[in-house]
Amino acid sequence: MPKVSAEATLMASSTPEERLDFMLENFSTTALYELFINPIREIPDLGEQWLKSLGHLLEFMSEVHAWQRIEGKVALNSFRQLLDIEHLLAQSASLGPQLDECRDRYLLSLPGVKSVKKPLSPAARQNHTTLTVLLDQAINTLIRRLQGTDSMAGQKRSSRPGDVVLEGPGFEVVIGPKHQLIIRYPEGKTAVILMHDPRDGHFLLVERFSEIDSLHILEFPRVPASKMHNRENAAAITLQELTGLPLRKLEKIGEIRPDSHMIAGACEVYYGTFDLEENIVPNKKWIRDVKRITEDGLYEGGFDRRISCAHTLAAISIWRAFESVRKKREANSRRVRNPRAEEAE
Structure with a gap:
């Protein structure tokens, strides 16, 4: 045959x-x-x-x-x-x-x-x-x-809502429902990572050079718009690349919504923990330093305009609401692990 x-x-x-x-x-x-x-x-x-x-x-x-x-x-x-x-x-x-x-x-x-x-x-x-x-x-x-490769090529039609008319690094411009132009992230979301040391209350902020402001600024680690389907993995990889910290599980605790009239999408806020014993070494050339700052230091930096990133200042507000939930979780976990100690109290 x-x-x-x-x-x-x-x-x-x-x-x-x-x-x-x-x-x-x-x-x-x-x-x-x-x-x-x-x-x-x-x-x-x-x-x-x-x-x-x-x-x-x-x-x-x-x-x-x-x-x-x-x-x-x-x-x-x-x-x-x-x-x-x-x-x-x-x-x-x-x-x-x-x-x-x-x-x-x-x-x-x-x-x-x-x-x-x-x-x-x-x-x-x-x-x-x-x-x-x-x-x-x-x-x-x-x-x-x-x-x-199976799709028909060469067919032309007029623009319709949802069509992509321009593309840029990490975003695209589409035609909105009323034929207005709307900025949209390819996967719909960027993210910031809020790393917290619960023992002493410090947060990790990266100090990077801003080409727009022509100076170094402080902000939470940022995760750009990514095509990765698993957003938690994308955030964990970015954290390792920026700070040198080992991979760890991050939890999504909220979203920051921009002006819905011109931007479609949201910035997710991820939460993770670290401690002072961990070795933190910036791995990117544009990252000058990684700083540990308390919550009061964050507020003072925002008031003094040393911290002006809107996502960072909004993320700390989301964390403040999440912190009470985290403490309740810890209390419930201790109660389950040691019920007799809870009764003695």
Whole structure:
């Protein structure tokens, strides 16, 4: 029975998933790497360390997948299964020592991993989970682009509400419902991060150079508009890039709404904790320093105009409302853990 040519198989593929399956079956490991790394490079505000680790992970997965093709495992679902670290390491081990170098290169690129002979720490597994979210996002982006090749081109029509007329760094200008121009963030939201030390009441503010004011200003760490689907991960990565703090879980505690007549979207406020023992080192050239400031210091800075960022001043007001909720949580948690001590009081 004659073998169907690759060209005929590609022409018969009618869905993005089928086309991607074709690529996973026929592309070389280098071509697969370039296929998926391009959407990853387009992720905004992705640090060099994360991009390097993603590259090693993608290289590792491509090599394992190339060996799996011999066994007939070529579907997209099989490739996605390699995102699970346990499954990936098990498949690599079953293929023999030829992939040891590729595996070790990826594992050593994970923050906190010093030796490949020791079991992965919880922090290393958390970093791997963050990487898999970004890589899965790149796969979905590639599928959407393949879907877009089916759309009809060359059709012209007049502008309608919702059409994008201009694009800028982190925002786009669209036609509003009354045909007025409205600024809109691509994903609808930016964010600020409010880092708090509950023991002594300090907050973390970054001191950066403002090109608009031509001077250094103080503000809470800012998260630009991002295409990442998981906003908490985007905020945690930005915090690490700006301050050097390890990845941690952040909680959304509110939103800051701008003038709704000209801007569509909101600025989210994320809350996290730190302590004085943690090492804080700015990782961006435009960040001159990271300062610890009390709540009273924030108010005094706003009055003296040393702190003029509207998002920072609005975020501290949201935190003030959230602080009573946080204290109640702690009290309830202590009551559940030690009910006898609560009764004694």
